[in-house]
Amino acid sequence: MQLPQRVFVGALVVPMLLASVGTVFRPEVEIAAGHLVFAVRSSEIVLAGTAGSAAERQDVVDAVRGLTDSYRITDMITPNAGERMPVSPGVAAGLLGVVLDHGVSEFTGVVHKGHLTASARVADPERAGLLSDALRAAATGLRVDEDFTSD
Structure with missing residues (x-):
């Protein structure tokens, strides 16, 4: 993989994936x-x-x-x-x-x-x-x- 692609994947794609997983598995907040x-x-x-x-x-x-x-x-x-x-x-x-x-x-x-x-x-x-x-x-x-x- 070339350096610009690695930067793109590491800087944008990985955090977005982690955020979406955190959103899906985050427990509901009780009111x-x-x-x-x-x-x-x-x-x-x-x-x-x-x-x-x-x-x-x-x-x-x-x-x-x-x-x-x-x-x-x-x-x-x-x-x-x-x-x-x-x-x-x-x-x-x-x-x-x-x-x-x-x-x-x-x-x-x-x-x-x-x-x-x-x-x-x-x-x-x-x-x-x-x-x-x-x-x-x-x-x-x-x-x-x-x-x-x-x-």
């Missing part, structure tokens, strides 16, 4: 669960976090919108192909529905890695207990930690 933050402040619900696609983001927003017409919904969920929502739209709406049904005007919830961290301001300890029980029932498959304060 990790991202995070979801929802906050209720007075008459606004803020949604933030990551979704695997714009459609997944829209499903969560639509599920939350279906809960109420009296709250302004601020959507700050970012589509990210490397992460999916940590809970289904139904679970997200269920958690928020519990908060709204209990008349909580200040609430923050974070869902991440199978865990719900919730903080809220409630009227009295009895209502805090009721909210805690309802959140745990709605948080299917999530470990729940809460920090509720009473007025």
